[in-house]
Amino acid sequence: MPDTATDIDRIMDPxxxxxxxxSTDETKRGYQAIETLQEGGYEGDIYPVNPSADEIRGLDVYSTVSAIPGRVDLALIVTPAKIVPQILEDCADTDLAGAVVIAVGFGEAGEQGEALEDEIVSLAREHGVRLIGPNTSGMINVHQGLNLVGADTVPEGNLALLCQSGNMAISLFTEAATREGVGFSxxxxVGNEADLQFHEYLSFFDDDPETDAVVCYVEGMSDGRAFLEEAREVTTDTPIVVLKSGRSDVGKRSASSHTGSLAGDAAVTDAVLEQAGVVSVDRSDELLSSASALSSLPSADGKNVAILADGGGHATLAADALSERGLSIPQLTDETQDRLQAVLPDAASVVNPVDVAGGTDEDQSVFVDCAEAIVADPNVDALMLSGLFGGxxxxxxEQYTEVEIEAAHDLAxxxxxxxxxxxxxxxxxGFDTEPHAVLREQGIPVVESLDVATASLDALATYGERVAAAGxxxxxxxxxxxxxxxxxxxAVAGGRTQLSEFESKQALAAADLPITPFELATTPDEAREAAASVDGPVAMKVVSPDIVHKSDAGGVALDVSADDAADTYDDLLEAAHEYDPDAQVDGVLVSPMADAGVELIVGVVDDDQFGPVVMCGLGGVFVEVLEDVAFRALPLTEADARALLADxxxxxxxDGARGNPPIDRDAVVDLLxxxxxxxxxxPSVSELDLNPVFATEDGVEIVDAAITLDPDGTVRPDSEPALSRGTTDD
Known part of the structure; x- marks a missing residue:
């Protein structure tokens, strides 16, 4: 088996x-690709392949890849889709490391395209060739001059970009070209991710001396679980920023349980990426700014941000923007306030946010005096300078420009x-002033948008927290x-996919989870006896693997006395049969009434991209109205569980609203x-729905439970690193 890491190096740096x-036709991609390589400064060997030509732009042309006399690291395939299998067959006896397949008409184009995509992946793996794409705009190594896209506005820099949309890539290239200090390595x-997938590039970028942060635009991941595993290792040294599209309610997957219906695509994605140390943004204009800040600045030790502004409006808007992001505006120490008051006019506000109130109009070096006092404050993790600086x-x-230039050096x-x-x-x-250029040269981001500035600070705080908690x-x-x-x-042996509440509770109780005591009654008399054995009223619920939401079916009765239990049993069965005449009804579950507390929902759902994720939030009958839930990917550590609860x-x-005692958080963490x-x-559990779970000051108690199964075991994604595939020695 070849060294797969080296193979990736050969693909990315051929x-x-x-x-x-x-092609000899100047309008064709096959001609333009060669032209771009030659004029872009690529110093490696370029081999045109075309059975019908002898020379292109001064280069000898070869009829096939196998006819090339030297070793080839990477092939750019710009032929129609139907010819790609033939080309890969020709590579059987070559030492080709990888191929970029530009053509469309594969998995994105229906059943025939899917079959063709399967064929080329099979051939590539058989011959030890890794594929980028298909349906890709190409790849670029900016520092090497290797441009297999043809874009002519890609500034050089320290950001690596993985992108699932060619147009989005062009937009980001264009944005970077208009912003000083932002560029790409x-x-x-990634195209269809038919072979090489998002996660497989991360370790290369982590080791790449030209890359300081990774930027990802994602529409969907073939193996989100593998991305989480790899990102967890990479982000301790190299920040990763992701913009995930498809964040609307339309993207939610349907499921039979409350947990499934609440597992919105965006909510799950943001939570599990953060768990892996990845920074998520939800706007395209925040993507490059956040990544650039992470690539050049130290991460923040916390969420406490100080604001230094030269106007009350900017100060107030900045405070609003930071607060909306969940960042804190801390109180400055008395010492810091005294230092600020010593250099600012009486009208200035020296609390946070700090408004200089004209104190910098004639001497912009006062910004430095103020910033020096603020960043020395132990309550401050980061600083935003907001207003007119640099202008x-x-x-x-005009004379103030020189003062601002010196101030910019001092601020950095x-x-x-x-x-x-x-x-x-x-x-x-937007004026590209010299003071701003000085700041950018020294890694200080300068932006016009208050929202983008806030997003950058949020990214720095989030990344700092996640790296600190990575272990x-x-x-x-x-x-x-x-x-x-x-x-x-x-149940799996019997081909069933839904457990009844009784079976679900049996399984959970056997694992020592805190289940309310329960007994299954199959006759009215058994219901009376079960209720009589309990000190106080009971809850009675229909048991049926076909009725998941028993309240909707009228299959729940609360505060039932022992005297009424037999009649209630008959009423519940009648209601269940009216709701679903074909439902299998196994009896009625009898349990003591649980102590009142905060109603939580706790559950697990199999996410299409990331595999099993756990959810916790406010539960009860209004769970889908409130939608106050948080997510993490399994398996959970104690730290994950505490972070989940805090979300x-x-x-x-x-914490105990309206005089109620706080819940026992440790008990909830233990349950999670x-x-x-x-x-x-x-492993056959695909959905687990515990709703409600009563949380009190004394612990937690599971009142209702539903388990859904996947008898085929497909709930477990293949977590084997894809880099081990596609070799001739498998």
């Missing part, structure tokens, strides 16, 4: 490139000295094997971890 489908159009020479007098030095990130938001960013987070690796719980293995919006309820272990021990 010494020799074959252009298959090379590499670009890969005083335009706004007031302060940020480096204290190890705290500084982001500048200036109304004059305590999940490794995302899923075990496989036979199901441990007998009710689950029995729920209604923290006041958990235990549930994660339960799912790990039972």
């Amino acid at each position: 010494d020799a490139v074959a252009v298959v489908g090379a 590499h670009y890969v159009g 005083y020479g335009i706004r007031f007098a 030095a302060l940020a480096e000295e204290h190890g705290k990130p500084l982001v500048v938001q200036s109304a004059y960013e 305590e987070s999940s490794d995302f690796q899923l075990a496989d094997g036979p199901d441990a719980a007998e009710p689950i293995s029995d 729920i919006d209604a923290q006041e309820m958990l 971890v235990a549930m994660s272990e339960f799912v790990a021990a039972n």
Whole structure:
């Protein structure tokens, strides 16, 4: 088996490139690709491949890849889709590392295209060739001059771009070209991910000396679980920023459980990426700015951001924007306020946000004095400078430009000295002033948009938190094997996909999860006896694998006395049969009424891209109305579980609203971890729905449970690294 890491190096940094489908027609991609390589400064060997030509742009032409006398690292295939299998067959006895397949008409084009895509992947793996694409715009190694896209506005820099849309890539290239200090080391159009997938490029970029951060535009991942595993390792050194499209409600997957219906694509994606140390953004104009900030600035140690503004409007808007992002505006120490007051006029506000109130109009070095006091404050993790900085020479007098230039040098030095990130938001960013150029040269972002500045600071804080917690987070690796719980293995053997509440509770109780005591009654008399054995009223619920939401079917009765239990049994069965005449009804579950507390929903659902994810949030009958839930990927660590619980919006309820005692958070964390272990021990579980779970100051109690199965075991994604595939020694 060849060294696959070296193969990726050969693909991303090739010494020799074959252009298959090379053309003598200047309007064709096969001609333009050669022209771009020659004029872009690529110093490696270029081999045109075309059976009907002898010479193109001074280069000898070869009839096939196998006819090329030297070793070829990478082939750019610009032929129609139907010819690609023939080309790959020809590569059987070559040492070709990879091929970029530009053509469309594969998996994105219907059944015939899918079959063709399967064929080329099979051939590529048989012959040890890795594929980029198909349906890709190409790839670029900017520093090497290797441009297999043809785009002529790709500035050189330190960001690697993985992108699933050619037009989106062009937009990002164009944006970077208009912004000083932002550029790219590499670009890969991942296309259909038929072979090489998003995660397989990450380790290369992590080791690449030209790359300081990775930018991803994602429409869908073939193996999101593998991406999480790889990102967890890479992000400790190299930041990754992801913009995921398809974030609307239309993208939600349907499922039978509450958990499934709440598992929105965007909510799950953002949560599990953050768990892996990845920074998510939800706007395209935040993508490059956030990545650029992460590539050049130290991460923030926390979410406490100070604001230094030269106007009350900017100060207030900045505070609003930061607060909406979940960042904190901390109180400055008395010492810091005294230092600020000493250099600012009486009208200035020296609390956070700091408004200089004209104190910098005639001497912009005052910005430095203020910033020095602020970044030295132990309550501050990062600083935003907001207003007109860099434009005083335009706004007031040209002589101020030199003062601002010196101030820019001093501001950058302060940020480096204290190890705290500084982001500048200036109304004059579009003027490309020299003070702004000084800041950018020293890694300080300058942006015009307050939202973009805030997004950059949020990215720095999020990344800092995740890197600090990386060692305590999940490794995302899923075990496989036979199901441990007998009710689950029995159901799988019988070809059933839904457990009844009784079976679900049996399985959970056997794993020592905190289930409300329960007894199955199959006759009215058994219901009376079960109720009489309980001290106090009972809850009675129909047991049927065909009725998941029993309340909708009228299959739940609460506060039932022992005297009424037999009649209630008959009423519940009648209601169930009216709701679904064909439903299998196994009896009625009888349980003590649980102590009142905060109602939570806890569940697991198999996400299409990331595999099993756990959800926790406010539960009860209004769970889908409130939608106050948070997610993490399994398996959970204790740190993951605590972070998950902290992500729920209604923290006041958990802490004891309106005089109620706070819930036992440790008990909820223990439940989440235990549930994660339960799912790990039972690979056939595709959905687990615990709703409600009553959380009190004394612990937690599972009142209702539903388990859905995947008898084929497809809930477990293949977590084997794809880099091990496609070799001749498999």
